[in-house]
Amino acid sequence: MAVIHHTTLTPTKLELLSSWLPAQPWYRGKAGQQPELARTGGFRLDDPEGEVGIEFMAVTDSSGDQPITYQVPFSYRGAPIAGADEALIGTTEHGVLGQRWVYDGTRDPVLVAQLFALIVGEAEPQMQSTSDTPDPSVTGWFAETGATAAIADTAATDDPGGTNLIVKTAADGRRLAIHINRVLQPGQDTDEQALGHVTADVPLPDGTAARTAFVVVHAHP
Numbered sequence: 001m002a003v004i005h006h007t008t009l010t011p012t013k014l015e016l017l018s019s020w021l022p023a024q025p026w027y028r029g030k031a032g033q034q035p036e037l038a039r040t041g042g043f044r045l046d047d048p049e050g051e052v053g054i055e056f057m058a059v060t061d062s063s064g065d066q067p068i069t070y071q072v073p074f075s076y077r078g079a080p081i082a083g084a085d086e087a088l089i090g091t092t093e094h095g096v097l098g099q100r101w102v103y104d105g106t107r108d109p110v111l112v113a114q115l116f117a118l119i120v121g122e123a124e125p126q127m128q129s130t131s132d133t134p135d136p137s138v139t140g141w142f143a144e145t146g147a148t149a150a151i152a153d154t155a156a157t158d159d160p161g162g163t164n165l166i167v168k169t170a171a172d173g174r175r176l177a178i179h180i181n182r183v184l185q186p187g188q189d190t191d192e193q194a195l196g197h198v199t200a201d202v203p204l205p206d207g208t209a210a211r212t213a214f215v216v217v218h219a220h221p
Contacts, residue, residue: 009092009100014039016090016102017059017072025158026182028068029061036063040203042071043138044126045114052077052110053100055128056214058184058202069184069202071214073105073115081108106156106163106180116167116178117149119196119217142196142217147171166220175220186210195219 014037021027021035029035041058053076060069080088080101087107094100105111117123118140125138150170157164163180176195181188186202187210196217201209 075108
């Protein structure tokens with residue numbers, strides 16, 4: 001399991017996001033307004049090879065009239081991904097591991113593979129800030145029993161509604177649409193046509209939390 005190092009990051013993840021978020025098509029903030037970001041939730045997944053850090057962060061922007069919570073899947077690597085410059089959020093200096101390349105994880109094949117593994121029940125979600133500790137508040141679900149997590153290929157696109165991953169399964173070659181809810185609306189549920197989902201808690205202003213759909217899976221036409 002991944003080891004969480006409680007050390008410094010320069011710049012921090014929130015500092016990297018402050019310039020990256022406003023350029024995304026699903027960002028809801030006002031043009032030209034600097035985000036005011038705080039980490040408000042999330043979870044991690046383990047890379048079976050132990051090379052790539054995988055984190056799904058909920059980050060709240062309070063710069064506007066109403067706070068908006070975004071979901072940012074991060075992947076952290078010790079070397080750049082060839083041909084993935086457009087997915088690079090930035091680089092940071094880790095106090096233990098040295099220079100790390102921080103990516104929008106929806107474009108990282110390791111993160112996508114582990115996300116699908118979580119959905120079909122082959123990966124266990126981990127606490128965001130504690131080593132070797134499962135997070136039972138995060139649940140993955142897939143409608144079909146016996147599905148395997150192997151993916152043959154994947155493609156990602158962004159639009160104002162979030163990020164869409166089209167994956168081709170290795171077992172039977174069919175395509176699935178995995179939708180990443182980039183704007184998290186506490187209490188948001190999945191629809192009856194969903195083939196799968198990932199749900200987790202999103203904090204409410206009164207200190208409680210609401211179950212919220214982070215990811216929803218449908219059949220790709």
